[in-house]
Amino acid sequence: MSGKENLEQKIFTRWIETLFETQEHEIDCKQFQNYLPAFVEAEVTGERLGYTAVLTAHLHQCPDCEEIYQGLLFVVKADLAENWSSDTAADTAVPIGD
Amino acid sequence: MVKRSNEAWLDALQGAGQSQQEALLDLRDYLVRTAFVYLRDGRSDLLLLSTDTLYEMAEDYAQNALLAIQDNLDKFRGDAQFTTWAYRFAINEAATDLRRRQHRDFSWEDVAGQETAVFASLLDPGTGGDPDVKAEREEFLQLLWQILENDLNERQRLALLGVYFQGRSMQEMAEILETTPNTLYKMLHDARKKIKASLLNQHYSAGDILGLFDAMW
Numbered sequence: 001m002s003g004k005e006n007l008e009q010k011i012f013t014r015w016i017e018t019l020f021e022t023q024e025h026e027i028d029c030k031q032f033q034n035y036l037p038a039f040v041e042a043e044v045t046g047e048r049l050g051y052t053a054v055l056t057a058h059l060h061q062c063p064d065c066e067e068i069y070q071g072l073l074f075v076v077k078a079d080l081a082e083n084w085s086s087d088t089a090a091d092t093a094v095p096i097g098d
Numbered sequence: 099m100v101k102r103s104n105e106a107w108l109d110a111l112q113g114a115g116q117s118q119q120e121a122l123l124d125l126r127d128y129l130v131r132t133a134f135v136y137l138r139d140g141r142s143d144l145l146l147l148s149t150d151t152l153y154e155m156a157e158d159y160a161q162n163a164l165l166a167i168q169d170n171l172d173k174f175r176g177d178a179q180f181t182t183w184a185y186r187f188a189i190n191e192a193a194t195d196l197r198r199r200q201h202r203d204f205s206w207e208d209v210a211g212q213e214t215a216v217f218a219s220l221l222d223p224g225t226g227g228d229p230d231v232k233a234e235r236e237e238f239l240q241l242l243w244q245i246l247e248n249d250l251n252e253r254q255r256l257a258l259l260g261v262y263f264q265g266r267s268m269q270e271m272a273e274i275l276e277t278t279p280n281t282l283y284k285m286l287h288d289a290r291k292k293i294k295a296s297l298l299n300q301h302y303s304a305g306d307i308l309g310l311f312d313a314m315w
Contacts, residue, residue: 008215008216008219008220009219009311009314011216011262011263012216012219012220012311013308014262015262015263016304016307016308017304017308018262018290019290019293019294019297019304020294020297020303020304022287022290022294024291026287028280028283028284029268029279029280029283030280033186033190034173034175035177036186037177037178037179037182037183037185037186038175038177038178040178040182041178041179041182061283061286061287061290062268062283063265063267063268064193064197064268064269064279065268067193067197067267068186068189068190068193070140071136071140071189071192071193072182072185072189074135074136074139074140075135075136075140075185075189076182076185078135078139079132079181079185084099084128084131085099085100085101086101
């Protein structure tokens with residue numbers, strides 16, 4: 001199978017999966033963004049929120065919100081690991097500006 | 099950087115004077131770090147950019163995020179750390195700008211071409227295989243074409259092809275259609291519901307459909 005066919009297979013497979021994952025009622029991007037910070041914190045702590053399924057359904061359908069979710073999850077984990085509010089962490093990751 | 103409770107952040111930022119200025123400076127530091135760490139370590143597409151360039155970008159995103167946060171303080175729900183809520187603005191600024199930089203020229207012909215390529219690859223004319231299965235595939239694809247043509251309006255069809263077949267972002271496709279990503283999401287949701295209902299009405303499940311094409315792949 002060529003790379004092009006492989007890409008077309010992926011596009012088709014993902015599209016069919018996406019279609020059948022469609023829920024009668026889904027939250028929109030604005031609603032998703034409102035719940036996102038708590039959702040990401042719950043993800044980090046392993047907590048399951050009452051509305052996790054609704055948010056996950058939106059994530060599977062929206063590439064832009066998925067990107068924001070992944071980015072926020074990444075920096076929240078980095079914050080936890082490096083403890084950004086501590087003095088010792090202040091100069092380790094960010095170059096001195098100006 | 100100073101650690102504050104959610105209430106302390108809000109009090110300081112909504113207040114005035116020196117405590118507000120200190121909070122703004124601290125928040126800006128958090129946001130620059132957020133944007134910088136995201137750009138440097140969280141984005142594989144920026145590996146070729148220098149640290150200085152990434153830092154300059156991070157400062158710009160942080161500044162824009164800071165303004166947006168000040169405009170939206172009354173919308174903080176208090177169900178997460180204030181800093182997590184604030185980081186979201188920095189990530190949004192960065193991701194939105196980076197998406198915009200990746201926008202491609204758009205033409206109907208490109209979208210139609212991509213759609214044709216995907217569907218043509220599913221017809222599999224070059225290989226052998228069970229003729230009955232091939233006939234079933236053709237029957238399914240014909241149904242799918244009919245659904246796309248008859249059940250969706252032109253904007254829905256365009257949105258669906260742009261996002262799912264061409265991999266464009268919601269933001270990019272929303273700008274092409276001169277709408278907002280939020281409205282585009284609702285438009286796509288409506289389109290997905292219609293296609294799903296039509297397929298279920300014809301007794302197709304996702305497993306049935308993917309199973310039809312499994313042997314080709």
